[in-house]
Amino acid sequence: MGKTHSYGSHMRLSLFYKNKHLMTKRFLSAVLLTLAVCPFNAAEIFTGYDIDAIVAKMSLEQKARLLVGSEGKNDGLSHIVPGAAGWTYEIPALGIPSINLADGPVGVRINPVPSHDVRTEYDSQGLPMTSSSSSDIQDDGSRSFCTCFPSTTALAATWDINAAALQGKCMADEAKAYGVDIILAPGINIMRNPLCGRNFEYFSEDPMLTGKLAAHLIRAIQQNEIGTSLKHFVANNQQTGKKFNDARITQRALREIYLKGFEICVKEADPWTVMGSYNKIAGQFTQTSMELMQRLLRDEWGYNGLVLTDWTVRRPTVDLINARCSLIMPGDEEIVDEIIEAVNNGKLSMEAVNACVKDVLGIVAKSITAKGWQASRPNLEYNAEASRKIATEAMVLLKNEKQSLPLKQGAKIALFGVTAYKSIAGGTGSSNVNKPYITDISTGLENAGYPINSRLAEIYKKYADFRTAFDDKFPDCPDWQKISYHRTVAPEMDLTGKEALISEELEKSDVAVVVLGRGSGETSDRSIENDFNLTAEELSMINKVGAACRKQDKKMIVVMNVCGMMETDSWKWNADGILMAWFPGQECGDAVADVISGKVCPSGRLPMTFPIKYSDIPSSKNYPYVGQTEGKNFDFTNYEEDIWVGYRYFSTAKRGVSFPFGFGLSYTEFSYSKPKISKSGDKYVVAATIKNTGNVAGSEVVQLYVKAPVDASIAVKPESELKAFAKTKLLAPGESETVRLSFSERDIASFDEAASAWSTAKGIYIVQLRKSADPKSSIGSSSFKISKRKQWQVENILAPVEPVNVMKCDSVQEYPKNKIRDLALIYQGGARRIDWTEEQLLPYVTHQFADRHREWLFDGFLFLDFDDGMGHTFIPRYGMLNARKQEWTWYLDRLFEQGKSLDALDKCIGNMIDSIGNPGFKHKVVLSIPTPIAGQTDWGELGGRKLIFDNYGDRSAAAVWFIDQLVARFNAAGYKNIELSGLYWVDEDICHTKDLVKHIAPAVHAKGLEFIWIPYYKARGYDRWKELGFDFAYYQPNHFFDKSIPDSRLDDACEEALSLGMAMEFECDSKALFNADDSSYSRMQAYIDAFRRHNVFASSSIAYYTGSKALIDMVKNPSAENQAIMDELAKLIVDRRKNKNLDVK
Secondary structure (H helix, E strand, O other), rough: OOOOOOOOOOHHHHHHHHOOOOOOOOHHHHHHHHHHOOOOOHOOOOOOOOOHHHHOOOOOOHHHOOOOOOOOOOOOOOOOOOOEEOOOOOHHHHHOOOOEEEEEEEOOOOOOOOHHHHEEOOOOOOOEEEOOOOOOOOOOOOOOOOOOOOOHHHHHHHHHHHHHHHHHHHHHHHHHHOOOOOEEEOOOOOOOOOOOOOOOOOOOOOHHHHHHHHHHHHHHHHOOOOOEEEEOOOOOOOOOOOOOOOOOHHHHHHHHOOOOOHHHHHHHHHOEEEEOOOOOOOEEEHHHHHHHHHHHHHOOOOOOOOEEOOOOOOOHHHHHHOOOEEEOOOOHHHHHHHHHHHOOOOOOOOOOOOOHHOOOOOOEEEEHOOOOOOOOOOHHHHHHHHHHHHHHHHHHEEEEEEOOOOOOOOOOOEEEEEHHHOOOOOEEEEOOOOOOOOOHHHHHHHHHOOOHHHHHHHHHHHHHHHHHHHOOOOOOOOHHHHHHOOOOOOOOOOOOOHHHHHHHHHHOEEEEEEEEEEEOOOOOOOHHHHHHOHHHHHHHHHHHHHHHHHHHOEEEEEEEEEOOOOOOOOOOHHHEEEEEEOOOOOOHHHHHHHHHOOOOOOOOOOOOOOEHHHHHOOOHHHHHOOOOOOOOOOOOOEEOOOOOOOOHHHHHHHHEHHHHOOOEEOOEEEEEEEOEEEEEOOOEEEEEEEEEOOOOEOOOOEEEEEEOOOOOOOOOOOEEEEEEEEEHHHOOOOOEEEEEEEEEEEEHHHEEEOOEEEEEEEEEEEEEEEEEOOHHHHHOOOOOOOOEEEEOOOOOOOOOOOOOOOOOOOOOOOOOOOOOEEEEEEEEEOOOOOOOOOOHHHHHHHHEEEOOOOOOOOEEEEEEEOOOOOOOOOOOOOOOEEEOOHHHHHHHHHOOOOOHHHHHHHHHHHHHHHHOOOOOOOEEEEEEEEEOOOOOOOOOOOEEEEEEOOOHHHHHHHHHHHHHHHHHHHHHHOOOOEEEEEEEEEEOOOOOOOOOHHHHHHHHHHOOOEEEEEEOOOOOOOOHHHHHOEEEEEEOOOOOOOOOOOOHHHHHHHHHHHHHOOEEEEEEEHHHOOOOOOOOOHHHHHHHHHHHHHOOOOOOOOEEEOOOHHHHHHHHHHOOOOOOHHHHHHHHHHHHHOOHHHHHO
16 A cells, blocks of 8 residues: 556556557558658748748638638648547648647547548537448558546646646647647636536636646647647536526626636646637627637737637627637638628728738647648557546545545455446547547456455446447447447446345445446536436435445445536445545546555545535526526526635635535645745745655645735635645655745735726735645644735726626524534433333434334433422422422432433444444433522532522532532443433523523533533523523424414524524424324424524534424324324434534534
């Protein structure tokens, strides 16, 4: 464990490819045949040294044709790369060749067949579709395949500029070998919403991470003489309605979020081309927008390259040329005629045409075609290993309970999930790469020496073959298309009723690995249900395999072979380990095995935030649904969330997440020295030494966040923003590296719309090194001061056509949480109460659902009572005798009686652990303290002295005595499955106790316990519970018991509790039974609905009053209605246990 790839000798890599039957002795000759190339005569090639002279020689028709894509040429001057996305026009008389533009976000996309064996057609989405048209050529197995690299999102998850550069170098190697002049990549649109179908082609929710990684990718490609195309400029953030949608974005959000990555790439990498998006900005199509394409891109940013259109969708030709969108793709004869006619009738100036012509000629002059390209063999072996390396760096270890990973060598794996046997290398559309193979996860694990359960493998492979045949819409297409264009993503197999199979095969194995799969493509957005959320079959698989693993005390690892963000919060509790593998490219299975085995120590970090649920994402309120064809979010989209995208929102609003931006675990540990900040020119430099303090070699991602001071000109700023990052080299155990991170004052500026300027406020700036965007993950900080406000003025452009109603990002007010999520009130002290045996406690410990499966229920139990049932009260009550020391002792004895109460609870939990497995938590107990009632004179003696309850001293002494007795007896009982968590003040009104609590609280805290109170609705002192000395309080609505009280009482109580920092109490009793006399069934449902409405279930600890024995009565009266409402409540409780937002450390 801990060793990285040995990228070995050329001989080993050659054998690697030979084993996959990819290379033949005739490879190079086949490539030459495929591309039908003749060597160029350099004297005949356009050099571009005097573009003005060339333009002067060109006719209007030649100019018009040069600005419009063509079918390409295949002669001594030019060459056609089959499967390229498009070509420019060739003018032999002037020595101007046509050049090839190919898709390539994750690898060059061309056809791996001879040119005269294929015809290229476009589908309705503008994507090249190919089919064989000749059977004259004998297939010898030689193909000009290209390497499929991990998805762009996966590349972002490396947080590694060297990984981006490596991928760029390899892509350029293949493009140059096959004759591709420009790769249409990278795509850098911001992940505004997880449902965007094209997110897998993009980097991140953060523009700085996006821009820096993309800039290094661009530079690496262009340093190897291949051009790039930065796309889609700008705000291509949805596929639904993308061709006509007006993205209405404030100037601040546009500048800070959506344009920033493009600005970084343009200024730091100077891409050869920029591709306009389909949508509108500021009411104008981006490709025809003078404000965007000329005044911003060229005048403000200084860009002097080529702007081209996206494919197939027509925009007004004259407007395109005037905006200096110089190359119209893929082009047709009608556009050529429009340009000629517009110039002749004076609607288009020759000056505008010439400017565009010079842009095209400038790119052609730099192309490998113009330099006399000749076919060669790319280093596919090296590139495949590079793809595998990047994939392993990209994988993010999201969970690793008790070091479940890495797996021991040779561990026998029960492998579940159809995607394990038919894995997903990448997305569809322009990201498709005609790759030679895909290594499935099952194969990769076997390659790494892990035996796969044969029966499961047989079942899943048969199912995958069936689904492939069943879903195949192109059964007659060539094999290479089946691997890429037409590789289906099979839906998960239904495991209903297969618990015995799961258990049997798991018994033969050492560990379970469950693989989740999710495809994505550019032709559609994603859906919330069955896509962002798990399908019913996937959730069932996780639940059933997880339950079987717990029963057999084995681990379950979940591998996510998915396009990007998914809902994880509801099920992650079930897994011992979770590995986010993304779309890892053609080396999928081997890369997964490298991380799972420990051959590679995981170092990936999330490039986006994983929310608890989709609706937590601010943009969810303004995003289209799949199938929408008109109206808001189709014709136009209001970006009302403004700058509050991803972690900027969640950190500022203090809203819980499932996994934060930048999060990722490792197999090793790292220490950080205190960061030191210095100024070097216009840059701030932060230095810190990172040391591997663990036992295996690994790399660490260092993230620098800056928190700006309040600025009166900027309404609200994010809690902090990522401003720099770095990844260490591979550090051996004990090895250190000093990392230096830099940023300028301009980098930390915010955009002031009123002044149309970037602005830095004067004041103190806090710099933090963190493990993620979560402020709690900070591991070192420093600060610096800016003494004078500074501004950088820019032109006031790109305002939305209508004002955007920008959301406020105030801190989210949440209900409080303590260590107990769900606290059941058990009335046990009085003699009239039931004994609370194991059988009676079972409905509170677990719940059996209608489908007969059983789940753990309450994680906490409060044992309490108001009187002994024999005339003595533990709280001030009229008409009853005050409980004395002997009743207090009797109450203690009753709590600790064998076979009842606490003893019964401990045994009940133990028996259920044996039955359904360990719950993953220890049940907690809260015990009540009787009230020393003011004025009482007959309580008894302590230490030979009679206590008189007319002063706080004696009253406190009695309470402290009881606390000591209670805790000592609890500790002496030696319970295995319960622990004492807190003490409860049984008096629900402080009329008679007033400041007594403050005198007793120290004794509670001295035992390491929490002091808890549950006042009734509007009780005296309820709004001062913190001042009184309590640590935690629940609020009683007192609604269930009186039908004259309207349901609005529940809304009032929830709102008041929230404002006072109190948790909520859920109330019902045996009248909740559907068939009870004078049933209050509907009132119990009202509680459920109100708690949902006010987000109580999602964010608050809850106490549950159920009368004397309501749940027992529910079990004894199993009508459909009673079962249904108990199933509903129990499901909410079970789901709450999985909600890490309710965790309290």
